[in-house]
Amino acid sequence: MNFPEFICAHSPIRYGMVLRSVSLPGIGTKYELKTDKGDTIAVFFMKTGNIQVYTLPKECQAQCVAELSMSEARRLGSILTGAVMDVDQESVEIAFSALSDLRISMQTYIIPKNLVGHSLEETRIRAKTGVTIIAISRKQRNVINPPPSFLFESGDVALVIGETDQLRSFEREFIGE
Amino acid sequence: MEGIVLALLVCLVLACVTKYLGVPSIPFYIIAGIALGKSGLNLVSADSTSQFFTDLGLIFLLFFMGLELNPSRIIENRTQFLRSGLIDLNVNLFIGFIAAYIFGFTLTESLVVGVAFFVSSTAMTLTSLIENRKLMMHESETIVWMMVFEDLVLIIALAFLARGDSNPLFLFLKVILMFLFFAIIGKYGKGIIKGILKRDDDLPVLFTFSAVLAIAFFSQSIGVPDTLMVIAFGAALAASNATAFEVHAKPFKDVFLVIFFVFFGISVDLSGGISIIAAVVISVLALASKFISGLIIGLRIHGRIMSGIEIGVNTIGRGEFSIALATIFGSAAVSTMIAVVVITTSIIGAFLARYSDVIKAKCMEIS
Numbered sequence: 001m002n003f004p005e006f007i008c009a010h011s012p013i014r015y016g017m018v019l020r021s022v023s024l025p026g027i028g029t030k031y032e033l034k035t036d037k038g039d040t041i042a043v044f045f046m047k048t049g050n051i052q053v054y055t056l057p058k059e060c061q062a063q064c065v066a067e068l069s070m071s072e073a074r075r076l077g078s079i080l081t082g083a084v085m086d087v088d089q090e091s092v093e094i095a096f097s098a099l100s101d102l103r104i105s106m107q108t109y110i111i112p113k114n115l116v117g118h119s120l121e122e123t124r125i126r127a128k129t130g131v132t133i134i135a136i137s138r139k140q141r142n143v144i145n146p147p148p149s150f151l152f153e154s155g156d157v158a159l160v161i162g163e164t165d166q167l168r169s170f171e172r173e174f175i176g177e
Numbered sequence: 178m179e180g181i182v183l184a185l186l187v188c189l190v191l192a193c194v195t196k197y198l199g200v201p202s203i204p205f206y207i208i209a210g211i212a213l214g215k216s217g218l219n220l221v222s223a224d225s226t227s228q229f230f231t232d233l234g235l236i237f238l239l240f241f242m243g244l245e246l247n248p249s250r251i252i253e254n255r256t257q258f259l260r261s262g263l264i265d266l267n268v269n270l271f272i273g274f275i276a277a278y279i280f281g282f283t284l285t286e287s288l289v290v291g292v293a294f295f296v297s298s299t300a301m302t303l304t305s306l307i308e309n310r311k312l313m314m315h316e317s318e319t320i321v322w323m324m325v326f327e328d329l330v331l332i333i334a335l336a337f338l339a340r341g342d343s344n345p346l347f348l349f350l351k352v353i354l355m356f357l358f359f360a361i362i363g364k365y366g367k368g369i370i371k372g373i374l375k376r377d378d379d380l381p382v383l384f385t386f387s388a389v390l391a392i393a394f395f396s397q398s399i400g401v402p403d404t405l406m407v408i409a410f411g412a413a414l415a416a417s418n419a420t421a422f423e424v425h426a427k428p429f430k431d432v433f434l435v436i437f438f439v440f441f442g443i444s445v446d447l448s449g450g451i452s453i454i455a456a457v458v459i460s461v462l463a464l465a466s467k468f469i470s471g472l473i474i475g476l477r478i479h480g481r482i483m484s485g486i487e488i489g490v491n492t493i494g495r496g497e498f499s500i501a502l503a504t505i506f507g508s509a510a511v512s513t514m515i516a517v518v519v520i521t522t523s524i525i526g527a528f529l530a531r532y533s534d535v536i537k538a539k540c541m542e543i544s
Contacts, residue, residue, distance in 0.1 A: 023250060024317075024321045025246070025247070025250065025321060025324070025325050026245050026299060026303045026321065027306070027307070027312065027321060030312070030318075032313075040313075042312070042313045046307060047420075047423070048307070052310065052312055054312065054313035056313065065310040067310075
C-alpha cells in the first residue's frame with residue numbers, strides 16, 4: 001500500500017506541474033495535481049482500499065469522479081505510464097513508449113506432440129525463429145527460464161516472448177497453424 | 178445471552194437494509210434497541226454479558242479514534258484546525274448547553290448535552306464524504322480537521338467526566354506520561370510490533386485484541402479511566418503502526434460497536450425522559466446549530482456561503498461519540514435527550530448531505 005514512492009518518482013518540478021499530497025485522518029491520502037493547462041486531478045487512496053479519482057476541468061464547477069479498486073487503479077496506472085497491456089485471450093503486448101516505442105509480445109502455447117520428449121536445446125527454437133521460451137507451466141508447477149536441457153512433456157504450456165513477427169514464425173515452424 | 182443474539186440478528190437485517198439504501202446505520206441500531214428494550218417490547222435487557230460487550234465496543238471505538246490522532250500531523254495543520262474547530266465548538270456547545278439548561282437540566286448535565294451537540298459523528302461524516310464523492314471539495318479538508326478537533330475536545334470532556342475525586346490536571350499528567358511511555362515502546366519496538374502485525378496467522382489479531390484489553394484493564398490500577406488510556410495508546414501508535422493496528426482491530430470495533438449502539442437504545446427510558454415537544458425543539462436546535470457553525474466556518478475560511486452550507490450539512494449527523502458521552506455520564510434523562518438528537522440529526526443529516534447540491538442550488542435561486 002505504499003504509493004507515495006510511486007507518485008514521487010514523477011518529480012513535480014521536472015514536469016512543471018503542481019503536486020500536493022495531504023494525509024487526511026480517517027480518509028487516507030490525497031494527491032492533487034494541477035496540470036499546466038489548468039485542469040485539476042485529485043487522487044484519494046482511501047482506507048477502504050479503494051481509490052477515488054476526481055477530475056476538475058479548468059473553469060468548470062462540476063467535478064467528475066471514478067472509484068477504482070486497487071487492481072483497476074494499477075491497470076490505469078500502467079496505461080498512464082505508457083506500459084500498455086493489451087490483454088488478449090492468451091497473448092499480451094507491452095509497449096514501452098519511453099524506449100523509442102519498444103514493443104514486446106508474449107503468448108502462451110500448448111506444446112505440440114512433435115516436441116514432446118525433446119530438450120529445449122535440440123529443438124533450436126530460438127535459432128530458427130528468434131523467440132525465447134521464458135516459462136513453462138506444467139500441471140501445478142511453473143518453470144521460469146527453463147535451462148537448455150529442459151525436456152518437454154505432453155500437456156506443457158510454454159510462455160513465449162518475441163516480436164509479433166517472430167511469434168508468427170514460431171507458430172508456422174513448431175505449432176503448425 | 179439470547180438477548181444479545183436477538184439484538185444482533187435484528188441489527189444484521191438493519192445493516193443489510195441500510196447499506197442497500199445507502200443511509201447511516203447507527204440511528205437504526207438505536208431505534209431497534211429502543212424497540213427491543215424497556216421503552217418498547219421489553220424483549221431484551223442489559224446483563225453482565227452485554228455490559229462486557231458494550232464496554233468492548235466503547236474501548237475499540239476510542240482506540241480507533243486514538244489511532245487517527247497523529248500529534249505531528251495535527252501540529253502541521255494547526256491553523257486551519259484551530260480556526261474551524263473553535264467556531265464549531267463555541268457555537269454548538271453554547272446552543273446545546275443553553276437549550277439543555279432551559280429544559281431544566283443541571284449545569285453538569287447541560288455541559289454534557291452541549292458537548293454531545295458539538296461532537297459530530299466522524300464515521301457518518303467521512304462515509305458521507307466518500308459515498309457522495311465530495312472528497313475533492315476544498316471544504317472536505319476543513320471538515321476532516323474539524324472532526325479531529327472534536328475528538329480532542331471529547332478527550333478533555335471524558336477526562337472531566339471520569340476524573341472522580343482526583344485533580345483533572347494530575348489526571349492529564351498521568352495520561353500524558355502514559356502516552357509518552359506507549360510512544361517510546363511504539364518507537365523502539367516498532368520492528369518487533371511490525372513483525373507481529375505482518376504475520377498472516379492468528380497472531381496479529383490476538384496481539385491487537387489482548388494489547389487493547391490489557392491496557393484498558395491496566396488503567397484501573399493507576400487510576401486513569403480506561404477510555405482515556407486506550408485513546409492514549411492509539412495515539413501513541415498512530416505515528417508508527419497505525420494502519421496495521423486498524424486492520425486488525427476493525428473486526429472487533431465493527432461487531433462490538435453494533436452491540437454498543439443497540440444496547441444504548443435498549444437502556445433508553447422514554448417514559449421518564451422528555452416530552453415530545455422538547456424532543457422536537459431539541460432536534461431542530463441540533464440541526465440548526467451545526468448549520469450555523471458551518472455557515473460561519475464557510476464564510477471565515479472559504480469566504481463563501483455555499484461552502485458554509487456544505488460544511489453545515491456534512492457535519493449535522495451526531496453519532497457514536499455523543500452516545501459514548503451519554504453512556505459514560507450515565508444519566509437517564511441526558512441519555513434520552515442525546516438519543517433523540519442522534520436519531521434525528523443522523524437521519525436528516527444523511528439526506529441533507531446527499532442532496533447538498535440541490536440545497537445549494539435552491540439557496541442560489543433565493544439569493
